Amino acid sequence: MIGNKRANILLLLIPTLAIMAFFLLSILAIARDSFNKFVSPGIMEPAFTLENYLMFFTTPAYLNVLYRTIRISLVSTALSLIIGYPLAYYIVRGSPLIRRVCTSVTLFSFLTSILVRVFAWRIILGRTGLVNRVLNAFGIPSSASYLGTELAVTIGLVYFLIPFVVFTLVGVIDKIPIELEQAAKTLGANEIITFLKVTLPLSTPGIMAASLISYCLGMSAFIIPLLLGGDQVKMLANIIYDQCMFVVNYPFASAAAIILLVISLVIIVVYQKIVTRGLKY
Amino acid sequence: MKKIRIDKVAKVFSIFALVCSVFFLLLPLIVIVGSSFGDTPYLTFPPVGFTLRWYFEALGLKQFVQPLLISIQLGVFVATVSTILGLLASLAIVRYDFPGKNLLNNLLLSPLIIPLVVTGMALYRFFTTTGMRAPFINLAIGHIIVTLPYALRTIEACLQVFDVTLEEAAMTLGANRLQTFLKVTFPLIKPGVIAGWLFAFAMSFDEFVVAIFLSTPGFVTFPVEFFYYIRWSINPTVAVISTFLIIYVLVLVIILDRTLGLRSVLGILK
Numbered sequence: 001m002i003g004n005k006r007a008n009i010l011l012l013l014i015p016t017l018a019i020m021a022f023f024l025l026s027i028l029a030i031a032r033d034s035f036n037k038f039v040s041p042g043i044m045e046p047a048f049t050l051e052n053y054l055m056f057f058t059t060p061a062y063l064n065v066l067y068r069t070i071r072i073s074l075v076s077t078a079l080s081l082i083i084g085y086p087l088a089y090y091i092v093r094g095s096p097l098i099r100r101v102c103t104s105v106t107l108f109s110f111l112t113s114i115l116v117r118v119f120a121w122r123i124i125l126g127r128t129g130l131v132n133r134v135l136n137a138f139g140i141p142s143s144a145s146y147l148g149t150e151l152a153v154t155i156g157l158v159y160f161l162i163p164f165v166v167f168t169l170v171g172v173i174d175k176i177p178i179e180l181e182q183a184a185k186t187l188g189a190n191e192i193i194t195f196l197k198v199t200l201p202l203s204t205p206g207i208m209a210a211s212l213i214s215y216c217l218g219m220s221a222f223i224i225p226l227l228l229g230g231d232q233v234k235m236l237a238n239i240i241y242d243q244c245m246f247v248v249n250y251p252f253a254s255a256a257a258i259i260l261l262v263i264s265l266v267i268i269v270v271y272q273k274i275v276t277r278g279l280k281y
Numbered sequence: 282m283k284k285i286r287i288d289k290v291a292k293v294f295s296i297f298a299l300v301c302s303v304f305f306l307l308l309p310l311i312v313i314v315g316s317s318f319g320d321t322p323y324l325t326f327p328p329v330g331f332t333l334r335w336y337f338e339a340l341g342l343k344q345f346v347q348p349l350l351i352s353i354q355l356g357v358f359v360a361t362v363s364t365i366l367g368l369l370a371s372l373a374i375v376r377y378d379f380p381g382k383n384l385l386n387n388l389l390l391s392p393l394i395i396p397l398v399v400t401g402m403a404l405y406r407f408f409t410t411t412g413m414r415a416p417f418i419n420l421a422i423g424h425i426i427v428t429l430p431y432a433l434r435t436i437e438a439c440l441q442v443f444d445v446t447l448e449e450a451a452m453t454l455g456a457n458r459l460q461t462f463l464k465v466t467f468p469l470i471k472p473g474v475i476a477g478w479l480f481a482f483a484m485s486f487d488e489f490v491v492a493i494f495l496s497t498p499g500f501v502t503f504p505v506e507f508f509y510y511i512r513w514s515i516n517p518t519v520a521v522i523s524t525f526l527i528i529y530v531l532v533l534v535i536i537l538d539r540t541l542g543l544r545s546v547l548g549i550l551k
Contacts, residue, residue, distance in 0.1 A: 220396030
């Protein structure tokens with residue numbers, strides 16, 4: 001039986017490991033490509049040069065995209081936390097009916113095709129959209145389109161991020177013993193003080209974790225800027241796609257992809273540190 | 282007295298915040314469904330007039346038939362492979378202790394962390410440089426990688442609460458390993474397996490970023506075709522197709538609720 005153990009583990013894991021190895025290999029391949037020299041579209045020369053990375057960090061156009069990506073991700077993260085927190089709180093502490101409604105709505109939004117969700121915002125923010133119709137109804141003439149602005153991309157991103165924030169927060173708020181809140185209230189604290197001094201501080205690990213996840217997802221947003229930002233508001237992922245498929249500059253596209261990957265991995269390492277520390281409180 | 286009043290204000294405020302959040306989440310879905318009935322050649326909300334003609338027009342859009350079939354076949358294939366791989370791997374992870382288990386877990390969940398654009402581009406480059414030109418296989422590999430974490434987590438969650446003594450009892454009573462698995466283990470973790478399959482299917486069916494890298498002109502998945510359609514036309518048939526997709530999600534949520542319960546679904550997704 002014991003001799004079997006190693007064989008068992010291997011047998012169970014081999015198929016999965018094979019496909020993951022393939023995946024890692026393909027990522028290593030673009031990491032290698034990122035040091036190659038660009039010759040002409042689709043053609044590169046094997047080399048060990050940093051010029052692709054240098055080009056990324058010295059060209060104002062690309063730096064602007066990087067700054068914009070960071071800015072939009074930060075703002076979206078903050079907003080999705082504010083909108084997601086009440087949902088998460090009531091999924092844990094609400095009455096059975098409220099719990100059910102909040103859970104279904106969050107899941108429903110999460111599972112709905114991202115293209116559909118983004119497209120809906122095009123109807124809301126477009127020239128004949130809901131925003132303009134509401135403004136017109138109040139006698140404010142407006143026929144401007146909000147598409148192609150950072151605002152549109154931010155709204156779309158916030159909408160996309162909320163379910164992730166809720167999932168993460170629910171896990172943490174669920175672990176806060178309700179007795180602590182009850183004790184605070186028995187000792188004379190009102191609802192606001194109880195929330196500010198007990199519930200909110202105890203959900204900090206969740207807020208941190210949710211922020212990092214949202215930020216990470218925001219940094220790699222692709223469809224949302226593509227459909228709501230157009231050519232005016234491109235983010236990092238769009239640059240990678242354009243460089244790979246249209247400009248066909250594989251070394252540069254690879255370098256940009258590796259930059260995005262490194263940013264994401266750093267965020268996740270920090271995230272894991274926080275989550276493991278959070279569990280100990 | 283004062284405390285009661287503050288409590289009331291706090292309650293009203295927090296309920297108000299909740300209503301706003303729920304409204305924000307539902308608004309786009311309401312807008313989509315509502316605008317699909319509008320009797321204008323452009324999309325607007327609230328709809329002007331009422332007509333079902335966009336529904337008939339959408340059903341006549343031939344270009345979506347092939348991509349839809351491709352996406353369903355791909356989804357079924359990917360979900361089945363991901364579920365089997367996820368089941369095997371989670372058995373190893375939950376049942377055995379071995380060195381490097383943590384690293385393995387991180388590796389298996391890495392597709393959730395690695396930006397999809399990077400995954401898509403890496404696979405696209407790999408397939409083109411190695412001359413692998415079978416789009417179905419390429420897309421399937423991409424989607425198995427992306428959906429595996431969901432299948433794995435769902436089944437893992439079920440296995441973790443599984444009572445191993447039931448298996449021991451079956452084996453003591455003379456069942457062999459296969460019999461034990463088929464008659465005891467599998468029936469008990471079936472809800473997790475079904476939900477894992479559904480998640481993998483839903484993720485593959487909706488996946489766009491990897492698919493746009495790996496689709497070829499003659500072989501396009503439904504989300505990619507839909508993307509090209511909404512990029513160039515903005516007439517109400519788009520809202521009709523979106524409404525169909527929303528109905529599909531509604532069915533999905535109901536099935537997930539029946540198999541796993543919505544609350545455990547949340548736990549898996551975090």
